[in-house]
Amino acid sequence: MQARVYLFSVYGSWVNLYDCCLKAGTFLPVQRTPFKLKTSLEFCPYNGTGCCDLHQDLQLEKRFQQMNISNPRCASLVKSVLCARCNQFSAQLFRIESEARNVPVLCYFTETGDLDDFCTDIWNNCGDIPILNSPFIKLQRKDHFSFNTSLTKLENEWKSRGYFCEAFGSSSADEYTCFDGKNAIYGIARAPQSIKGLCLEKVGHGSYINMIPHPDNSNRVFVSNLKGKIWLSTIPQVGSKEILKMDELKPFLDLTNQVLLDPESGLMGITFHPNFEQNGRFFVSYICDKLRHEGCQGRCSCNTDIYCDPSKILPNNGIKPCQYHYVVAEFTANGSASKPYLAKTAYAVEVRRIFTMGLQYTGGHAGQILFGPADGYLYLMTGDGSQGVHSSNLAQNKRSLLGKILRVDIDNMPSDDEVEKLSLYGNYTIPTDNPYKSDNELAPEVWALGFKNPWRCSFDTERPSYFMCGDAGQDNYEEVDIVTKGGNYGWSIYEGPYVSHPANSSSSASTFIFPVSGYNHSAEDRNSGSASIIGGYFYRSMTDPCMYGRHFRYLFTDVYQIAIWAATEVPTNSGNFTTESIIFSCANDSPIQCSPRTGSTLPDLGYIFSLAEDNLKDLYILTSTGVYRVARPSRCNYHCQAIFSSVPSSIKASPLSIFLLFSLFFMKYVL
Template sequence: MERFTGVILFLCGLLLFVHSTVSLPLCSDSTAPFTLNTTLKFCPYNGSVCCNSTQDGAIQRQFQGMNISDPACASLVKSIACARCDPFSGDLYQVDSTPRPVPLLCNSTSEKSPQSNQAATDFCSTVWDTCQNVTIVNSPFAPSLQGRAGVPTNSSTSKLSDLWQSKADFCNAFGGASTEESVCFVGEPVSLNNTELPSPPRGLCLEKIGNGTYLNMVPHPDGSNRAFFSSQAGKIWLATIPEKGSGGVLGLDESKPFVDLTDEVNFDTQFGMMGLAFHPNFAQNGRFFASFNCDKVKWPGCSGRCSCNSDVNCDPSKLPADSGSQPCQHQSVVAEYTVNGSASQPSLATTAKPSEVRRIITIGLPFTSHHGGQILFGPDGYLYFMMGDGGGQGGDPYNFSQNKKSLLGKIMRLDINNFPSPEDIDKLDLWGNYTIPKDNPFVEDQGAQPEVWAYGLRNPWRCSFDSERPSYFMCGDVGQVQISLHTSVLRGSIRGGGHHHKGRKLWLAHLRGSSFVCSKFIPWRIHTCRFHKSNLPCDGLQPFCSKQECRFCINNRGIFLSI
């Protein structure tokens, strides 16, 4: 039931983002902005900010150390230094890609930009024209800090004209555009044209096309009206989808599966085939991947490293049996399969071979719940693998979710197009047959597994990249008791999960009071909702479908409450 609740909340949450293309508040350290009780003494920010008084003082000392004699240039550089306090500093400093020493200085803006009224000026050119011949001690614009362009001929100089060859050279390194998805800095706090979030749709119309029960649905990579469906038991079917509104039914023959993996899959209420993904170039290479659970007592091929191990201060011999199963008796597996040889072209294949081509990863599970299992390919071509915190009495008793040396409670990002060498596997302590993308957030962190892309999750059930804004990655995470989470995940970010962040110890409060409670405990990034127990109708909702059975309430007395 908690999975169903999580999926419904996830779908409803996505509706809130249908028309939202604006940047959202986030600090440069990937935390949410906060409201100060006092006024900052140096930086001109108030209300929702990303700096406290201590950080404000540190920025002031940094600025004073630059010893800028020209008042006009000093004013511009002060505004740039204070951009750390901006509630949009996460976007300004591009923390989800390559962090910058200074914010992105506006040099152009698109018509669809939510900042178009503010970002019309070429602020980057203004900075160059004003400061190019002004001495700046410990300049934040030094190429060695930015990591772009050439090294200056005289590293002791601190004028822009000495550090950079031209205005174009300078703005190529520090300038950028305000777009539909991002903001840039113009010398003052970021201001959007319309700061109000759009109203969510009044509902969602559903058209029944079949009676089957399937856990996964993945569109065919060739873009046709075909899709793959899989059952928790381990069968995958290729089906045709009828045209919308045609009254047609799903073209799926359950007696003729695309591939049957039930001999490998351990199926019960907690376990089964959890995920399905087709390579972006499936039409050419015929590669696809399945994520499933196995039982090493029942299947010899079910063997892998136990996630309860000395690296995470866990001893499997001291773990109790869980629902009659021993620690790490069950495993989470991602394996590769192929359709090659079953048709003249992979895109024409209607069957696949049930034998594994390659085992990508196997993770021994300490307990019998919270093992996630979804897999998908991101717009970057890498495979993303969602893994729960392992469950256990009391919820993650070993704090796996917050431990970056554990793969539990994580989203992993894997390169399955390149094979690792034995030296790579040993050096990087890899858990399987894949390589690590060079820009994974913890590749240089000796205290973390390089596979980790985000951590602190409880049981991420279904995730998706926004097709219109692929930098947005949204997940439905199973929450505590009756709470489920819809969260937008950042590269390297910490979400809820674990002892320290289980709803930030707010979840107990949500179980008291009125019949329906919603709170956002990390603004816009995570919000929690509770189903109300009565059968009250959605308040004020008029019919929005021609058929009564289409109704799907998402109003403030129904399933979801807009933030």
């Protein structure tokens, strides 16, 4: 995998230099690119891309234990300093281009107050604490720091906080990357810059609704269409001019004889067990018709538990209530190859039926499924099925599973008594911390409620607590929500921020969680005549440095390609977002030439079905006209000043940095 942090040259190219690690035992970045961690480290809090393997993590833990720090807060701060070596930008944090040091550059406060005062935090909490083998020792050589073998205190080594932070820190006036205890931050704090544009390249002809990265962290993905076929495909390398590779005549799995295909039904979701590489388990969600598909039979969502009588619901275009069913089934890749992750096909016979629920209505099913990265439970998205505001108000009915996000345990089988007692819809158990434990009115499967049609949700890879969903509206508003345990998101009493159905006496605005972003139909659908949100992702790829910065940006779009939006969170972790529409265009050197819209130079994406990520976190747009990938901005003549939060927009040239730059260039470390 090529490292990809960027230095902007006068020629408009982005060259990778600073996304690199310290070489083990040295201060050199050569041949030490960050890598994808297959398992979380035991000591240092890195579980994505980093610079430490399990052996190096253990070494750091031993070094930390030898320090024998008595104060818990000081110990926590020193641990974070040691673990900075595992940060994917450690070469820049340790200033490998100009000096050698065992402590990363620490962010500290200046009169402008731009940065978190991490350096002062260490001084205040560790100043009078004895530390054995302290990394903060003062040596004779200027700007060179090493571990000391004696017991020392900061206040004995340094005259004051100012001297300490001058030696180890970087102020907001410096053009350096500094460490704030968790992240690498560029020293000069800036407000989010407006995005010049999003550059796309077309890498596939097919029309797919899902793209799921292969669990083996390779460059392979699974793609699926509504009809019920899943293919294993290889992602082309950025800049290779190649396209998605797959054998369309040999799908990984073909469920077309079990799946109902109509404009709002089909194969809805795919997800792989967290231990797929060992157990070969994966899961598919789809809609079926009990009159046409064998085994399409389950408990009706209109039942006495929610005071619903299906005989009182009129057929919709001849389709009776609960004729259609929402199914989640387990399949296996075991047996088709020596190891599950090598499998190129899977058996079309389901291993276990996880969930089956009869649907009251014929549309608005949602249907995506995801495993929670932190808890390993399966999340199911369900729509309320409504085509308007219904008096039944299913999304607010706590016993109904419609208009909800559900959370179940598929690793443990329920007993017959549990199925009957909890009125379960299949073979799963209920996590012990689901919200119903504190709200006995809730159905045990419910994690959050008050949704109309949650279309595409994602967990942020860097902050798994950020569970983002795009929820399609009715007539007025499309919304983006941060989903939390037990949260009520308002539909159908509210549509986004607007009252749509007056609440009863037991409900008030304070009961509901309002969207963090979204858009009004009146402002966006003048030309298309409609609008329906496609939820997306926080942009975490390093392909577009204008997008991945200090301020986190969540990208989402609309099925009618009305626009692509970026919701920027400021400040970080605040939950406050500012949303802007982004211009998008297609690179002239796209592997597949993009067709322009009629009367426009903009690419014609057709209908947008989903956004997707691969294992490198590159972002894709799945549409009716093909598969598009976010490309380098320079390929569309877009440029920006801000780089990553972890990388400066300009660097102070040194002989070593210039040498590394041109060495990397000629070694083809160029995007």
